[in-house]
Amino acid sequence: MSANLSALFYLISGILFILALRGLSSPETSRQGNYFGIAGMSISIIVTFLSVGNFGPGFIYVLIFLLIGGSVGAFIAFRIPMTAMPELVAGFHSLVGLAAVFVAISAFLKPEAFNLGIVGNIKIASLIEMSLGAAIGAITFSGSIIAFLKLRGIMSGAPITFTGQHIINLLLGLAIIFLIYYLCLNQSSNTFWLLVFISFIVGVLLIIPIGGADMPVVISMLNSYSGWAAAGIGFTLENTALIITGALVGSSGAILSYIMCKGMNRSFFNVILGGWGATDQTSSKQSKEQKPVKSGNADDAAFLMKNASSVIIVPGYGMAVAQAQHALREMVDALKKNGVKVSYAIHPVAGRMPGHMNVLLAEANVPYDEVFELEEINNDFANCDVAYVIGANDVTNPVAKSDPQSPIYGMPVLDVEKSKSVLFVKRSLSPGYAGIDNDLFYRDNTLMLFADAKKMTEEIVKSI
Amino acid sequence: MEIDPFIFRLSIFILSIFVGYYVVWSVTPSLHTPLMSVTNAISSVIIVGAIIAALASKSQNIFEISNIFGFLAIILAAVNIFGGFLVTQRMLQMYKKKKK
Numbered sequence: 034m035s036a037n038l039s040a041l042f043y044l045i046s047g048i049l050f051i052l053a054l055r056g057l058s059s060p061e062t063s064r065q066g067n068y069f070g071i072a073g074m075s076i077s078i079i080v081t082f083l084s085v086g087n088f089g090p091g092f093i094y095v096l097i098f099l100l101i102g103g104s105v106g107a108f109i110a111f112r113i114p115m116t117a118m119p120e121l122v123a124g125f126h127s128l129v130g131l132a133a134v135f136v137a138i139s140a141f142l143k144p145e146a147f148n149l150g151i152v153g154n155i156k157i158a159s160l161i162e163m164s165l166g167a168a169i170g171a172i173t174f175s176g177s178i179i180a181f182l183k184l185r186g187i188m189s190g191a192p193i194t195f196t197g198q199h200i201i202n203l204l205l206g207l208a209i210i211f212l213i214y215y216l217c218l219n220q221s222s223n224t225f226w227l228l229v230f231i232s233f234i235v236g237v238l239l240i241i242p243i244g245g246a247d248m249p250v251v252i253s254m255l256n257s258y259s260g261w262a263a264a265g266i267g268f269t270l271e272n273t274a275l276i277i278t279g280a281l282v283g284s285s286g287a288i289l290s291y292i293m294c295k296g297m298n299r300s301f302f303n304v305i306l307g308g309w310g311a312t313d314q315t316s317s318k319q320s321k322e323q324k325p326v327k328s329g330n331a332d333d334a335a336f337l338m339k340n341a342s343s344v345i346i347v348p349g350y351g352m353a354v355a356q357a358q359h360a361l362r363e364m365v366d367a368l369k370k371n372g373v374k375v376s377y378a379i380h381p382v383a384g385r386m387p388g389h390m391n392v393l394l395a396e397a398n399v400p401y402d403e404v405f406e407l408e409e410i411n412n413d414f415a416n417c418d419v420a421y422v423i424g425a426n427d428v429t430n431p432v433a434k435s436d437p438q439s440p441i442y443g444m445p446v447l448d449v450e451k452s453k454s455v456l457f458v459k460r461s462l463s464p465g466y467a468g469i470d471n472d473l474f475y476r477d478n479t480l481m482l483f484a485d486a487k488k489m490t491e492e493i494v495k496s497i
Numbered sequence: 498m499e500i501d502p503f504i505f506r507l508s509i510f511i512l513s514i515f516v517g518y519y520v521v522w523s524v525t526p527s528l529h530t531p532l533m534s535v536t537n538a539i540s541s542v543i544i545v546g547a548i549i550a551a552l553a554s555k556s557q558n559i560f561e562i563s564n565i566f567g568f569l570a571i572i573l574a575a576v577n578i579f580g581g582f583l584v585t586q587r588m589l590q591m592y593k594k595k596k597k
Contacts, residue, residue: 043545050539051516057524057532060592067589070539071582081545087552091559095551098568102575109576110583118530118588125537125581128573132543135570139550143563146553147546158503256533263540268506270546276506280513282536285521289529381526388529392588395527400595406526 034083040273042080047277049073054281060401077274115396116353119252119385120184126255127177130236133170133262134229137163140269141225147270153220159269164213164225166265168232173258175236180251183240184385190245198242205235243304246350246427248385249293250304257286289387296381296407298433298444326462326474328481331492334421334456337480339497341418343374345410347447348390349383351424351459355486358397361423364490365399367497376413377404378447380428411448420452422473424486426459430471439469455479458489531588538581544574 049069056066082092113121140163144150149159182188212228243251264279294301338344346365352358365375377399383390394404414420422429429449432439449455450473457479464470473479482489524532550567 046542047513050542051520053535053539054517054520054524054532057528057535059525060528060589060594063528063531063589063592064586067535067582067585070535070585074539074542074578074582077542077545078548081548085549085552087554089559091552091554091564094559094568095548095571098551098571099575102572103579105572106576106578106580107583110580110587113584115588115591118534118584121580121584122530122533122537125534125577128577129537129540129543132541132547132570132573132577135566135573136543136546136550139563139566139570140546142566143550143553143561146549146563252533256536259540260536263543264510266543266546268503268510270549271502271506272545273506273509274542275545276510277513278539278542280510281517281520282540284514284517285532285536288518288521289533292526292529379527386530387533388527388531391527392530392591395588395591395593398591398593401527401592402595404527 034080034086036084039080039084042076043272043274044277046073046077046080046274049076050274050278050281054285073274115392116356118392119248119389120181122386123177123181123184123252123255126252126259127174127181129259130170130173130175130177130255130262133259133266134167134174136266137167137170137269138225138229140266141167141222149269155220157217160217160220161213162265162268164216164228166262166269167225167229168209168213169258169265170262171229171232172236172239173255173262175233176240176251176258177236177255179237179240180248180255183245184248190248192244193241198238202235202238205231205238209235239305245385246382247297247304249382249387249389250290250297250301252386253286253289253293254305255286257283257290260284260286293382293387296445298441324475326481327477327479328483329456330482331484331489332496333480334482334489335493335496337454337456338368338373338419338421338493339371341373341453343376343413343417344368344419344421345414345417345449345452346375346377347420347422347425347429347449348377348379348394349423349425349428350385350389351426351486353384353389353393353424355424357423357487357490358393358399360487360490360494362394362397362399364494364497367494371497375403376410378407378410378414379404380407380425380447381445383425383428407445407447414448414451417452418454420449420455422449422455422457422459423490424458426464426471427469429473430469432469432472435472441469449473450476450478453478456482458482458484458486460485528589528592531585534581534585534588538578538585541574541577541581544571544578547571547574
């Protein structure tokens with residue numbers, strides 16, 4: 034196959050990938066979009082086989098490895114529970130990163146195969162492109178592994194910090210730039226290996242200081258990195274499909290990081306450079322005990338909601354942990370039978386990744402047109418009888434609107450306190466991730482339901 | 498003077514960033530998780546590099562060190578391609594409208 038013809042086919046793949054993302058603008062077109070993506074991928078792979086034109090024994094091995102990887106991927110895709118989606122995505126990012134590193138290594142070891150020159154005399158531009166691809170790929174890999182371990186709970190979600198952390202990161206970052214420069218001068222493979230090695234370390238150091246609830250930003254950021262790594266390799270291989278895809282994925286991840294940061298009213302650098310101030314935690318703990326709290330049981334909650342005309346559900350990460358989404362749907366069904374109007378309110382950073390709550394609710398067969406984003410529904414709380422907060426905390430804290438001293442001041446929150454009564458399902462009065470007390474617990478119109486989210490919801494269903 | 502082909506690739510790259518920017522802003526927030534899994538799947542188009550790396554051999558030995566890295570990259574990318582598209586499909590199938 035001629036190089037020109039295959040370049041045109043790669044362009045078609047690139048366009049199909051754009052259409053795949055475009056499809057996600059609404060749930061109706063999204064499934065079709067996914068087929069465009071699959072078509073684009075198939076075209077890319079087939080065209081690559083034809084343009085390499087080597088159908089010897091190596092080809093058989095390629096097919097075998099493709100099948101091995103494919104069946105592992107398919108197996109994971111069908112078995113993974115929806116609550117584990119954040120760690121799955123983190124894990125997948127690490128694979129893209131590592132694949133980029135491997136391709137870069139291979140191109141460095143055998144540049145002839147990619148028309149990049151010969152060993153020891155690789156074109157400078159290609160050398161820069163492949164080392165950038167390798168470095169970003171390596172950072173993506175090790176960073177995603179840490180994110181995966183944190184999300185999976187194998188590693189504590191608490192931020193790990195030590196003195197001089199930022200200095201070390203800065204020095205390592207400069208070292209990467211210097212090594213790329215040095216590599217261009219001497220083309221030595223030792224420099225290349227050192228570059229890859231340091232990049233792996235940077236990835237680890239970059240993610241360990243970031244806490245559990247900041248994971249939405251981290252995952253989006255790593256998503257973006259995996260795209261830039263792919264684009265770097267795309268430049269090396271002079272491959273349009275890879276360049277287009279890398280740019281798409283890179284900007285997609287960057288936009289998601291931006292949306293997540295905005296949802297927390299924090300700058301990107303603030304998230305990357307470490308967690309929330311720890312001093313506020315201690316001061317709020319002392320004042321906690323004195324304030325009175327009203328608590329109730331499932332029957333009270335059932336009574337309140339059954340007699341309400343409208344109920345808004347506010348789910349959070351706690352719902353995912355307790356796997357309460359199905360019980361929640363049953364509760365809503367029961368309420369609807371009693372003529373109650375029910376909708377769901379989703380905060381942008383609820384859960385551990387962008388859109389996490391929406392997927393869980395969809396899994397529980399909640400129709401997507403009953404689920405609303407913060408801006409769409411926030412005014413409705415004033416006219417709503419009951420707000421049912423299940424597993425969310427910081428995103429409902431009215432302190433974010435009233436107290437400029439609070440670390441979460443200015444963060445957009447759901448105006449839960451404006452509804453006539455608030456039912457707050459929580460296991461204890463402990464503060465949320467931000468380490469600050471939720472003012473909502475002590476409001477007159479709040480009824481605390483101290484229990485596991487799933488058990489409480491199931492009991493309410495029985496009681497309705 | 499002739500234009501370096503690199504400039505053309507750079508143009509494609511920068512224009513694609515803009516396309517990506519506008520396309521991704523039009524994605525509905527409720528589909529942000531499928532967006533991540535599908536971008537994950539499509540970024541595995543890096544498999545084209547892996548295939549070239551795996552099949553490049555001058556000698557009879559198809560398992561030179563650079564080929565091995567290619568084969569490893571194929572496995573990783575394949576996990577991602579199949580896993581990414583299938584899990585996206587699985588998620589998208591769950592999004593349903595209200596029964597009227």
